[in-house]
Amino acid sequence: MRLDKLLEQEKLGSRRKVKALIRSKQVRVDGRIILDESLNVDATLQEIFVGTKKIQHKTHVYYMLNKPQGVVTAVKDAHYQTVIDLLDESDQRIGLYPIGRLDRDTEGLLLITDNGQLGYQLLLPHKKVSKRYEVIVNAELTTADCAAFAQGIVFSDGTKCKKAELTILSSNKDKSHVYLDITEGKFHQVKKMFLSVDKKVIYLKRLSMGPIKLDTSLALGEYRSLNQEELQSLLPYFTAHKKREERVT
Numbered sequence: 001m002r003l004d005k006l007l008e009q010e011k012l013g014s015r016r017k018v019k020a021l022i023r024s025k026q027v028r029v030d031g032r033i034i035l036d037e038s039l040n041v042d043a044t045l046q047e048i049f050v051g052t053k054k055i056q057h058k059t060h061v062y063y064m065l066n067k068p069q070g071v072v073t074a075v076k077d078a079h080y081q082t083v084i085d086l087l088d089e090s091d092q093r094i095g096l097y098p099i100g101r102l103d104r105d106t107e108g109l110l111l112i113t114d115n116g117q118l119g120y121q122l123l124l125p126h127k128k129v130s131k132r133y134e135v136i137v138n139a140e141l142t143t144a145d146c147a148a149f150a151q152g153i154v155f156s157d158g159t160k161c162k163k164a165e166l167t168i169l170s171s172n173k174d175k176s177h178v179y180l181d182i183t184e185g186k187f188h189q190v191k192k193m194f195l196s197v198d199k200k201v202i203y204l205k206r207l208s209m210g211p212i213k214l215d216t217s218l219a220l221g222e223y224r225s226l227n228q229e230e231l232q233s234l235l236p237y238f239t240a241h242k243k244r245e246e247r248v249t
Contacts, residue, residue, distance in 0.1 A: 001059045001115070003027065004037035006048070010055055026051050040117035040238050045231040060115040061093065062231060064212065067110045068220035073101040083110055086221055099123065100185055100209070108134075108206035109214040112223070121237040122210060128183040129210040136203035137194050141168055141176040145197050149180070153193045161186070161193060179207075210234070 007018045007027070018037070025033045028049045029041055041048060041059070048055040065083055067073070072080045075097055083098050095114035099122055102110055113119060122129050149166040167179040176199070180190060191201045207214050211233035218224065226234075 001041060002037065002117075003029070003034060003039045003041050003048075006041060006043065006055065006057060006059060007050065010050075010057055012050060021050060040115070040121075042115065042238060045228070045235065046238070060113060060118075061091070061096070062115070062226040062234075063087065063091070063112040063223045064215060064218070064226055064230075065098075065110045065112055065223040066214060066218040066220055067102055067107055069105050069107055071221075072104050073098045073110065080104065083112065087112070087223065102206060103188065103191075103204070106204045106206065107220060108204075109209055109212065110206070111209060111212060111226075118234065118237055123185060125184065127237070130181055130183050130208070131185070131206060131210075132208040133180045133182075133190055134203075134205040134207055135178050135180050135190065135194070135201055137176050137178070137199040138174070138202050139176065139199045140173050141166070141171050141178060141197075141199065145199075148197055149193065153196045155192055155196060159186070161189065164193070175202075210237075 004015065004018050004022065007021065008015060012018055012021065021027055022035060022037050025035070027034050029039065030046050043055045043057045043059055065086060067083055070081070071086065072082050074082045075084050076082060084092065084096055087096070093114060095116070096112055097114070097116075097119065099111040099113065099119040102108065111122075121127060146166045146168065149164045152163050153161045155161070162182070162184055165181040169177045169179065171177070180193075182189065186192075190204060194201050212226070212230055215224065
């Protein structure tokens with residue numbers, strides 16, 4: 001949530017008064033004086049003070065879902081069950097959305113939140129947020145394929161992917177089981193990457209996204225709130241604006 005909007009919700013005054021508080025260096029976030037009213041903040045995991053008053057407003061929610069096959073990564077869909085439909089009614093709220101997407105036949109880690117700025121930051125290409133996938137393909141993968149992924153796969157239309165790491169867990173002429181680490185999120189990217197080396201993906205599961213790893217205790221279709229340690233690991237994606245802040249001395 002924007003800092004100025006949060007302070008308005010805390011009834012600290014009108015938009016004009018809130019901006020005046022910020023400009024007068026009375027607002028601190030995690031020990032820094034903040035001069036940028038548009039800064040994305042969350043009082044759930046950051047210390048926010050206006051003068052000596054600590055803000056204790058629960059701003060956003062964050063869920064980890066183990067997405068099953070057959071469910072679409074969308075807020076609404078006319079034909080299929082969505083990932084939002086998997087949440088209990090008591091956990092649903094306006095503004096919830098999935099960060100990024102997984103194909104309907106793909107399983108695994110999906111983050112759901114109502115913090116739009118966080119999702120935006122996690123998906124920015126220059127952030128190079130790493131994602132790990134467990135992949136099974138229908139043919140043998142070799143060290144030559146690993147080298148091709150490391151160099152950067154090129155699609156038939158000329159699109160070049162960034163360097164990726166392919167770790168072979170097992171491989172024979174009928175099937176290969178691997179981990180794939182990438183830092184992009186192009187449309188159907190994983191499947192297209194393997195097709196480029198003449199392999200077809202027959203199973204795909206996301207295991208991690210940035211610092212967040214799938215909780216293996218979650219059954220398919222189950223979800224839980226991110227714990228404090230996981231939320232803390234996401235802090236770098238909250239504080240994207242650094243130019244208009246000062247260290248408190």
